[in-house]
Amino acid sequence: MATLRDIVYENVREGELYQELDDKRIRCFACGHCCPIPDGRPGVCQVRFNRGGKLYVPWGYVGGVQCDPIEKKPFFHAYPGALAYSFGMLGCDLHCAYCQNWVTSQALRDSAAVSPPLKVTPEGLVREALQYGAKVIVSTYNEPLITSEWAVAVFREAREAGLLTSFVSNGNGTPQVLEYLRSWVDLYKVDLKSFDDRRYRQLGGRLQPILDTIRSLYEMGFWLEIVTLLVPGFNDSDDELKRLTEFLASVSPDIPWHVTAFHKDYKMTDPENTSARDLMRAAEIGKSAGLRFIYAGNLPGQVGELENTYCHNCHELLIERYGYLITGYYLTSNGSCPACGTTIPGRWDPSFQGQITDHPLLPRPRRPLFSFLVPEGS
Numbered sequence: 001m002a003t004l005r006d007i008v009y010e011n012v013r014e015g016e017l018y019q020e021l022d023d024k025r026i027r028c029f030a031c032g033h034c035c036p037i038p039d040g041r042p043g044v045c046q047v048r049f050n051r052g053g054k055l056y057v058p059w060g061y062v063g064g065v066q067c068d069p070i071e072k073k074p075f076f077h078a079y080p081g082a083l084a085y086s087f088g089m090l091g092c093d094l095h096c097a098y099c100q101n102w103v104t105s106q107a108l109r110d111s112a113a114v115s116p117p118l119k120v121t122p123e124g125l126v127r128e129a130l131q132y133g134a135k136v137i138v139s140t141y142n143e144p145l146i147t148s149e150w151a152v153a154v155f156r157e158a159r160e161a162g163l164l165t166s167f168v169s170n171g172n173g174t175p176q177v178l179e180y181l182r183s184w185v186d187l188y189k190v191d192l193k194s195f196d197d198r199r200y201r202q203l204g205g206r207l208q209p210i211l212d213t214i215r216s217l218y219e220m221g222f223w224l225e226i227v228t229l230l231v232p233g234f235n236d237s238d239d240e241l242k243r244l245t246e247f248l249a250s251v252s253p254d255i256p257w258h259v260t261a262f263h264k265d266y267k268m269t270d271p272e273n274t275s276a277r278d279l280m281r282a283a284e285i286g287k288s289a290g291l292r293f294i295y296a297g298n299l300p301g302q303v304g305e306l307e308n309t310y311c312h313n314c315h316e317l318l319i320e321r322y323g324y325l326i327t328g329y330y331l332t333s334n335g336s337c338p339a340c341g342t343t344i345p346g347r348w349d350p351s352f353q354g355q356i357t358d359h360p361l362l363p364r365p366r367r368p369l370f371s372f373l374v375p376e377g378s
């Protein structure tokens with residue numbers, strides 16, 4: 001019977017983001033690890049591998065699909081209320097102990113993470129996105145950088161059909177992968193998990209490639225929003241938050257920063273859940289650093305004005321929210337403040353288009369890629 005690894009290794013195509021080295025070794029550029037991979041071995045992410053001196057990458061399946069309000073990704077300055085048809089494959093280049101998507105992201109590392117792949121085509125995904133009324137199609141749930149070739153195949157179809165495209169990513173990129181994605185990705189969310197390199201090494205990465213990616217994404221013109229999941233005792237000291245937000249403000253004070261509440265998940269169950277007071281403290285630090293658009297997430301109704309968008313010039317209320325629900329929309333047709341005329345950074349429709357849902361919806365069930373699946377390690 002097939003194991004998950006068998007299935008993942010059979011559903012591949014030759015990748016584009018690599019170079020050949022000597023002795024059938026290759027170097028992958030899809031993420032900041034830039035793995036040198038000998039023949040017959042996978043990279044750190046486990047889903048890209050070297051066979052005979054060529055890099056093979058995941059193709060033709062998803063680990064899950066879901067229709068989300070765009071506010072859940074979260075994007076607060078891009079097409080408010082839009083439906084974001086979201087798909088993910090399997091695997092990740094990091095291994096965060098508090099991952100909320102561990103069932104897909106850690107599928108080849110953790111035998112408890114069983115998420116049978118579902119067979120799909122780019123055309124089929126786009127067709128379904130349109131049927132549900134999506135405006136944006138999003139690669140998410142696993143780390144999209146490591147499955148960039150597949151995402152671009154889906155996004156080619158999506159663009160033809162008039163959809164916008166997006167990555168929800170840990171930001172562990174390289175110049176090569178960002179150049180590869182530049183023409184295909186409209187909206188990019190980066191999870192900036194800490195401002196301490198030692199913490200990033202605990203999660204399996206390094207801080208510097210993520211900071212470089214954030215700066216490059218902004219300079220290359222992707223619409224960029226940043227999220228920091230505030231984990232008590234892990235990344236929430238005043239000093240760390242000050243350095244983190246000063247860095248973001250140095251890239252641009254117009255980048256929206258979402259500071260969101262942790263709840264015990266996966267292997268991280270020791271820290272207390274984040275309180276509303278902690279989110280508000282972090283927001284104050286970000287404001288002092290010069291950021292103009294700060295949002296507190298995951299605790300609807302408990303964080304005062306921090307769910308809403310206000311004009312950074314005159315403090316007029318522009319978009320009112322409760323959780324993912326838009327309860328008021330007052331921007332002008334050209335994305336300006338109705339009171340003082342200041343342009344609000346973002347990607348705006350000429351008017352609010354309504355909201356299909358304020359909570360995730362599951363599309364119809366699909367046929368698994370293989371019905372008999374033996375969990376890894378059994």
Ligand code: SF4
Pocket residue numbers: 028029030031032033034035042043044045046047048093145146
């Ligand atoms: S995506 Fe990253 S972790 Fe995976 S093989 Fe490429 S460089 Fe290594």
